[in-house]
Amino acid sequence: MQGLSKKGGCMEDALYAFNYTQNRDKLFANLISIIDGIIADGVVREEEVLYLDTWLLEAKQIINNGVIKSLSARVSDILADGIITSEERDDLKNSLLQIQREILDIPEIDFYSKDVDVHLLNGLCKGLIADRNLTQEEIRYLNWWLEQNGALKNNYPGKKLYALVKEILKDGVITEDESLTLHKALVDFTGCDLESGVVDGLATRLPIDVGASIELEGKTYCLTGTFVAGKRAVVENLIKNAGGNISSGITQKLDFLVIGTLSSRDWKFSSHGRKIEKAISYRDDNGAKLKIISEEMLFDALPSSR
Numbered sequence: 560m561q562g563l564s565k566k567g568g569c570m571e572d573a574l575y576a577f578n579y580t581q582n583r584d585k586l587f588a589n590l591i592s593i594i595d596g597i598i599a600d601g602v603v604r605e606e607e608v609l610y611l612d613t614w615l616l617e618a619k620q621i622i623n624n625g626v627i628k629s630l631s632a633r634v635s636d637i638l639a640d641g642i643i644t645s646e647e648r649d650d651l652k653n654s655l656l657q658i659q660r661e662i663l664d665i666p667e668i669d670f671y672s673k674d675v676d677v678h679l680l681n682g683l684c685k686g687l688i689a690d691r692n693l694t695q696e697e698i699r700y701l702n703w704w705l706e707q708n709g710a711l712k713n714n715y716p717g718k719k720l721y722a723l724v725k726e727i728l729k730d731g732v733i734t735e736d737e738s739l740t741l742h743k744a745l746v747d748f749t750g751c752d753l754e755s756g757v758v759d760g761l762a763t764r765l766p767i768d769v770g771a772s773i774e775l776e777g778k779t780y781c782l783t784g785t786f787v788a789g790k791r792a793v794v795e796n797l798i799k800n801a802g803g804n805i806s807s808g809i810t811q812k813l814d815f816l817v818i819g820t821l822s823s824r825d826w827k828f829s830s831h832g833r834k835i836e837k838a839i840s841y842r843d844d845n846g847a848k849l850k851i852i853s854e855e856m857l858f859d860a861l862p863s864s865r
Contacts, residue, residue: 582620590621592682593611676710698727779806780806781816782805797861814849
């Protein structure tokens with residue numbers, strides 16, 4: 560038994576080390592592009608300084624790094640007297656450019672993994688909406704950035720964002736409604752909903768088919784993620800009792816994939832994220848009939864919830 564316990568401990572340590580490294584690299588990649596988003600329109604605004612301060616407070620896995628400590632101290636100094644001057648904002652802008660270069664020079668950080676592009680896109684979108692507004696310069700910068708990243712603009716989630724930006728820019732005029740539509744898409748992708756006080760929250764909203772007509776009788780459902788309602792078996796039984804069927808995996812015959820409300824903001828890099836990716840591919844690339852819905856949408860449709 561002692562041997563099994565020791566082996567289990569070694570496996571847990573290895574998993575922790577892997578997750579720590581993966582999350583650390585994600586945060587550094589995020590920050591590089593958050594800075595890009597903040598300075599995309601050439602101005603660092605008060606709201607963006609406040610966002611950066613809050614993000615740094617939550618980035619506990621990298622806060623002991625010397626580069627991050629320096630940035631955090633700089634931001635804290637600016638906020639100390641409750642007044643953010645234009646000179647402080649200009650100085651911070653120059654500091655942010657230097658911080659980017661210093662992060663790229665950190666030897667142990669992997670900026671070439673297959674996931675780093677998504678981390679960079681995620682950070683860019685957070686930076687763009689850090690002041691709760693999207694300027695024309697920022698929208699055009701996002702378009703340029705996606706054009707430079709072919710792998711992203713041709714795959715989820717960049718593919719959806721790229722198509723939306725292209726549609727907005729098609730007539731050469733960016734309306735307020737178009738800016739708001741894109742802003743919502745960026746909130747859904749990043750989980751960064753500042754209106755609700757969430758700096759880095761859930762990010763499983765973008766793939767959801769908002770407004771989908773949900774039927775239960777004779778329809779096949781697959782569940783993924785973590786549910787507010789409790790264990791997945793409980794939710795599956797509610798669907799069965801309403802006449803629905805349950806599938807353990809994603810197939811072309813699936814009608815609905817349900818994402819649990821408590822699913823991680825890092826869903827793309829988790830096991831349940833693979834189901835979401837596969838469902839997106841079937842739906843968007845293969846023309847499958849399946850719909851991706853949230854836990855809330857399912858419970859609104861269940862007879863016991865009405």
